[in-house]
Amino acid sequence: MNTLEKDLAYVWHPFTQMQTAEDPIVIEKGEGSYLYSKDGKKYLDAISSWWVTTHGHANPYIADKVYEQLKKLEHTIFTGITHDKAADLAARLIGLLPDNQAKIFYSDNGSTSVEVAIKMAFQFWHNQNKPKTKIICFDRAYHGDTFGAMSVGGRTHFTAPFVPFLFDVVHVEVPIKGSENKVVEQMKVALENNDVAAFIYEPLVLGAAGMVMYSPEVLNRLLELCKNANVLCIADEVFVGFGRTGKFFASENMEFQPDIVTMSKGITGGTMALGATACTQEIFDMFLSDEKLKALFHGHSFTGNPVACAAACASLDLFGKDECWSSIAMICEEQQAFVSKMTGAAYVKEIRSTGTILAIEVDTGEGTSYFNTIRDTIYNYFMDQGIIIRPLGNVLYLVPPYCITREELQGIHTHIEAFFENLPGN
Numbered sequence: 001m002n003t004l005e006k007d008l009a010y011v012w013h014p015f016t017q018m019q020t021a022e023d024p025i026v027i028e029k030g031e032g033s034y035l036y037s038k039d040g041k042k043y044l045d046a047i048s049s050w051w052v053t054t055h056g057h058a059n060p061y062i063a064d065k066v067y068e069q070l071k072k073l074e075h076t077i078f079t080g081i082t083h084d085k086a087a088d089l090a091a092r093l094i095g096l097l098p099d100n101q102a103k104i105f106y107s108d109n110g111s112t113s114v115e116v117a118i119k120m121a122f123q124f125w126h127n128q129n130k131p132k133t134k135i136i137c138f139d140r141a142y143h144g145d146t147f148g149a150m151s152v153g154g155r156t157h158f159t160a161p162f163v164p165f166l167f168d169v170v171h172v173e174v175p176i177k178g179s180e181n182k183v184v185e186q187m188k189v190a191l192e193n194n195d196v197a198a199f200i201y202e203p204l205v206l207g208a209a210g211m212v213m214y215s216p217e218v219l220n221r222l223l224e225l226c227k228n229a230n231v232l233c234i235a236d237e238v239f240v241g242f243g244r245t246g247k248f249f250a251s252e253n254m255e256f257q258p259d260i261v262t263m264s265k266g267i268t269g270g271t272m273a274l275g276a277t278a279c280t281q282e283i284f285d286m287f288l289s290d291e292k293l294k295a296l297f298h299g300h301s302f303t304g305n306p307v308a309c310a311a312a313c314a315s316l317d318l319f320g321k322d323e324c325w326s327s328i329a330m331i332c333e334e335q336q337a338f339v340s341k342m343t344g345a346a347y348v349k350e351i352r353s354t355g356t357i358l359a360i361e362v363d364t365g366e367g368t369s370y371f372n373t374i375r376d377t378i379y380n381y382f383m384d385q386g387i388i389i390r391p392l393g394n395v396l397y398l399v400p401p402y403c404i405t406r407e408e409l410q411g412i413h414t415h416i417e418a419f420f421e422n423l424p425g426n
């Protein structure tokens with residue numbers, strides 16, 4: 001059997017209706033901004049393979065560091081044992097995170113980094129004998145697919161089968177332009193009873209919700225309310241961290257800083273699975289006790305995996321180079337210029353950008369939804385042009401890797417313009 005036959009016989013793909021799905025494309029190799037299929041086609045990865053790739057595919061510098069680490073120490077249990085790469089990475093992350101962050105807890109993906117954050121928050125109060133049982137989150141939030149992460153997200157088509165098993169949360173709306181004051185009032189109501197352990201939020205951009213964007217000013221107002229009500233603030237930087245908003249962490253845009261920060265995706269440059277949850281000294285200290293049961297009883301087989309940590313350290317080396325940040329600045333500039341160009345164009349319901357992220361809501365008359373039928377049209381159109389764009393329903397978005405060139409990004413923009421021009425009736 002060839003790869004495709006074996007895949008069709010044995011593999012179950014994520015977020016896929018396997019009965020109606022088209023055959024997957026067999027990718028053989030990656031290089032820089034491109035993925036290459038076995039049948040000889042070249043695809044520009046305009047979404048950084050689910051927002052993880054930062055310095056490009058098969059980055060040779062990261063690959064060398066990973067190989068070096070593999071030959072030295074591929075894995076070790078992480079209780080009672082530490083190693084160079086985990087310690088080094090933690091120290092470097094703390095140097096980059098907001099000033100109040102003090103400790104790093106490792107896991108192995110974005111959802112688990114969120115699980116750890118939620119558990120830290122609940123147990124922080126539990127350990128003080130002041131249990132608080134509520135979490136506040138945005139009504140359209142997505143923080144992952146494990147049960148805790150699903151619980152603190154929106155109740156959507158995706159979570160419908162699991163709703164009876166999700167714990168109760170308090171939802172507030174996303175404070176998009178025009179609804180800021182309303183959401184601030186919702187937050188005030190949500191904070192009225194002294195039972196809220198934490199507020200979890202994606203700073204500035206809700207990715208999976210459809211690249212929904214809101215301002216740092218309103219987030220500051222929400223964070224101030226939470227701080228005054230003694231509620232822990234959890235910034236989910238799984239998507240927006242590692243340069244996506246133009247700064248290293250999106251939280252840098254805010255005056256009020258989170259108590260807990262979750263990270264994954266871009267942390268290893270997109271090379272390996274790794275999750276990390278950072279917290280303040282105050283939170284960490286609340287787990288210190290002569291009583292063993294006050295410890296955070298959470299861990300994964302691959303917690304602090306040396307190879308993943310080596311990839312992350314190598315990625316941070318690349319983030320330390322000026323050329324990475326000048327490329328990020330170039331992407332921000334080009335996306336913003338494209339927003340100006342396309343605003344008001346036919347079928348463009350809204351076009352917006354935050355940092356390197358660009359989103360266009362296509363006006364189909366069907367409304368904005370993940371199940372909008374234009375989704376497949378957009379996907380197929382761009383795949384035919386050799387560009388991987390995987391729209392969220394009628395929201396077409398770009399999250400480019402930072403190694404993309406100005407010409408390549410402008411080329412994608414030109415294809416998007418052509419797509420809109422070719423829509424029927426245009």
Ligand SMILES: Cc1ncc(COP(=O)(O)O)c(C=O)c1O
Nearest residue numbers: 109110111143144207236238239
């Ligand atoms: C903001 C945010 N948090 C958490 C997650 C979950 O990460 P993972 O898919 O690695 O479990 C995602 C994934 O898209 C995300 O966008």
